[in-house]
Amino acid sequence: MTFRYDFAPTPFGDALAVFSDEGIVRFDLSESEDPSVPWLLEGVARRLHSVPEPDPGAADELAHLLDDYFEGVPVRFDEHVTLDWRLAEGFARTALQTIATIGWGETLSYGEVAVLAGHPGAARAVGTACRLTPFSIIVPVHRVVRSDGTPGHYGAHPERKRFLLDLESQGRRRTG
Known part of the structure; x- marks a missing residue:
């Protein structure tokens, strides 16, 4: 390889x-x-x-x-691009593959992703998968938010998450 x-x-x-x-x-x-x-x-x-x-x-x-x-x-x-998932394993991979299905301008909570990924109660593990994703932006971990709807963190740059969510929100209004 x-x-x-x-x-x-x-x-x-x-x-x-x-x-x-x-x-x-x-x-x-x-x-x-x-x-x-x-x-x-x-x-x-x-x-x-x-x-x-x-x-x-x-x-x-x-x-x-x-x-x-x-x-x-x-x-x-x-x-458009093929993802090679070799750097994501176990539940983290399942969570990230679930997150990949979240549509443009949509959000899900960490708990909702955990349920969809087949592990209710694993919201913290979803957060860890988001933090360690090998595919920033490509797998839209920025679309995963806290249960109260607030954005939460994005590594050491929560302002990037807010930027991406705002970008998609504005784009959704233009295209929707």
């Missing part, structure tokens, strides 16, 4: 996109000003047991989808 990487621009900075022979295996919004720093690739390499090679242009299709998304077009990423 070969792994390769490229970067895709977002309003939050360049995101690392790692691809396997089977599809995108990781899409990571960096916490750093420079996402090309070695530690980011080292963490991915450790999880994959392989060092991804640079592949400029590999994320071009994804970058076009992201451009549309951030313009307010209701993009469903999993209809």
Whole structure:
């Protein structure tokens, strides 16, 4: 299995996109000003047991989808790119696959996702799956909110979650 990487621009900075022979295996919004720093690739390499090679242009299709998304077009990423789920296992994978079905501009609570994923009472585990997702934005974990409807966190950047929810809410009014 070969792994390769490229970067895709977002309003939050360049995101690392790692691809396997089977599809995108990781899409990571960096916490750093420079996402090309070695530690980011080292963490991915450790999880994959392989060092991804640079592949400029590999994320071009994804970058076009992201451009549309951030313009307010209701993009469903999993209809356009193949997801390689190797970095999500067990209930986390089930929860993330459930989250992938949440529609543009819609939200579900952590508890509702747990029920739909077949494990009522596992709301905290859903939160952990969201926090550790290998597919930021592509699997819309930002659409999972607290039971009182408040957004909650999005890693160390709750403002990003609010931005994404607002973007989809505005896009939904335009298209709906």
